[in-house]
Amino acid sequence: MSLRMMAWRPIIADPPIYSVADVCRLSLTEMMDANEALDLRAELIRLARERAMSEAKGRRT
DSSP: OOHHHHHHHHHHSSSOSSOHHHHHHOOHHHHHHHHHHHHHHHHHHHHHHHHHHHHHHHHHO
16 A cells, blocks of 8 residues: 555544644654554455344354
């Protein structure tokens, strides 16, 4: 992932983690932490959807 994308990703996230003004003051470590948090959020959403689909299939059978 490019540094530019790493900078914009926490801003365009829903809900955003940082504002544009915040990102201008972040260290590289803080920017990487924000992106890791977004990765974790995405994985939790994926797992929740997977579980919901699995439970829905179990109810149909």
